[in-house]
Amino acid sequence: MSLTHLNARGEAHMVDVGDKAETQREAVASGRIIMRPETLALLAEGGLPKGDVLATARIAGIQAAKRTHELIPLCHALLLSKVSVDFRLDEAASCVHVESRCRLAGRTGVEMEALTAVSVACLTLYDMCKAVDKDMTIEGVRLEHKTGGKSGEWHRASADVSTTRDASEPPSVDSAAIRVKFLAELRERLDIEEIEVPVAALKSPDVASLKAALEAQDSRFSALSAARILCAVNHAMANEETSLSEGDEVAFFPPVTGG
Amino acid sequence: MIDVRVQSPVFDVGEEQRQLLAGRRDIGAVVTFTGLVRDFNERPDVQALSLEHYPGMTEAALRDIAEQATARWPLDGIRVVHRVGRLSPSDPIVMVMVASAHRRVAFDACDFLMDYLKTRAPFWKKEHTASGTYWVSARDSDARDAARWEEA
Numbered sequence: 189m190s191l192t193h194l195n196a197r198g199e200a201h202m203v204d205v206g207d208k209a210e211t212q213r214e215a216v217a218s219g220r221i222i223m224r225p226e227t228l229a230l231l232a233e234g235g236l237p238k239g240d241v242l243a244t245a246r247i248a249g250i251q252a253a254k255r256t257h258e259l260i261p262l263c264h265a266l267l268l269s270k271v272s273v274d275f276r277l278d279e280a281a282s283c284v285h286v287e288s289r290c291r292l293a294g295r296t297g298v299e300m301e302a303l304t305a306v307s308v309a310c311l312t313l314y315d316m317c318k319a320v321d322k323d324m325t326i327e328g329v330r331l332e333h334k335t336g337g338k339s340g341e342w343h344r345a346s347a348d349v350s351t352t353r354d355a356s357e358p359p360s361v362d363s364a365a366i367r368v369k370f371l372a373e374l375r376e377r378l379d380i381e382e383i384e385v386p387v388a389a390l391k392s393p394d395v396a397s398l399k400a401a402l403e404a405q406d407s408r409f410s411a412l413s414a415a416r417i418l419c420a421v422n423h424a425m426a427n428e429e430t431s432l433s434e435g436d437e438v439a440f441f442p443p444v445t446g447g
Numbered sequence: 448m449i450d451v452r453v454q455s456p457v458f459d460v461g462e463e464q465r466q467l468l469a470g471r472r473d474i475g476a477v478v479t480f481t482g483l484v485r486d487f488n489e490r491p492d493v494q495a496l497s498l499e500h501y502p503g504m505t506e507a508a509l510r511d512i513a514e515q516a517t518a519r520w521p522l523d524g525i526r527v528v529h530r531v532g533r534l535s536p537s538d539p540i541v542m543v544m545v546a547s548a549h550r551r552v553a554f555d556a557c558d559f560l561m562d563y564l565k566t567r568a569p570f571w572k573k574e575h576t577a578s579g580t581y582w583v584s585a586r587d588s589d590a591r592d593a594a595r596w597e598e599a
Contacts, residue, residue, distance in 0.1 A: 369501075371499070372571035372582060373582035420501070424507075441569060444565075444566065444567065444571065445570065445572045446529060446569075447540070447564050447570070
């Protein structure tokens, strides 16, 4: 496999696409910007000082896709037939998911356009929200799939897991996750309803390690170690030693008060 | 034999009993407990109650508790209905109905079912009062009541 943007002498050059066949091409890219729950709430209710954040970020992403060739040196200028930028507010992960879809009938792929749209939409979200939150992190910007052209269809291999992982850890091929729910008073206190934790992030596959992994990720999860907090795995009461495997549903909750 | 439900609409105790007894001639006793929303609890002036459950686990827990009761006593039928959502003082919250050939068994089983439901079934209450909203705390007395059945 060679890098098409380098010529025989190893110099950067623009690939001649004149003799490539025109095909319908599409690329989808995604990314996310993680913010504080309060910032997300303000964004959701339109309470941020710069106004309608999502509408602005959407236009920014679309404009950026159209100007990708001005930003990325060896990209061709393309006549895109469609650019969309969509947002999904995720309270559980306290982030905004951004997805862009670019399409054209042409001789070159549109993945750079989709990636640029996501990047600039995320940057615009940062700009619109930075007055109230400077800790925001943009991450996970990546191509999800592309279709058309000589290389045919390409899809990202494994499902995404929203949990953050240390950069020092090797990327795991197996991103199977455990779904963790927080109920009632605990959900309100932690300000989170649900989170996914990759099995690979656990030292050993049990509840005690799950608590440790969550606490390592965010200190507020130390609340799970309080003696009064109960735990269920797949709807059955569990304890620290209960073993876990991919696809399990774990719930943490306070003592019950029904009847 | 065992019928457990979690629902937001109000239930009708008379209708529940008719369904429990339909076609039966061997039942000699039906004991029903109905729990209602009080206007005073941890604080006075309770204006409303929000009940939350854990869909899936709550139904399984209620069924498990009912099965434990049938293992302990010779019962002919159990119906448990627990409401969720927002309720007002005087609204019925929970109903436990037990049928048996004789009254003592039905009284005991109903008492057991409520003690276990209160301490083992995943429901949580939030009270809305004149002085604010708070999650209701678990009571030690409920745990002591449930522990009675472990010695027997």
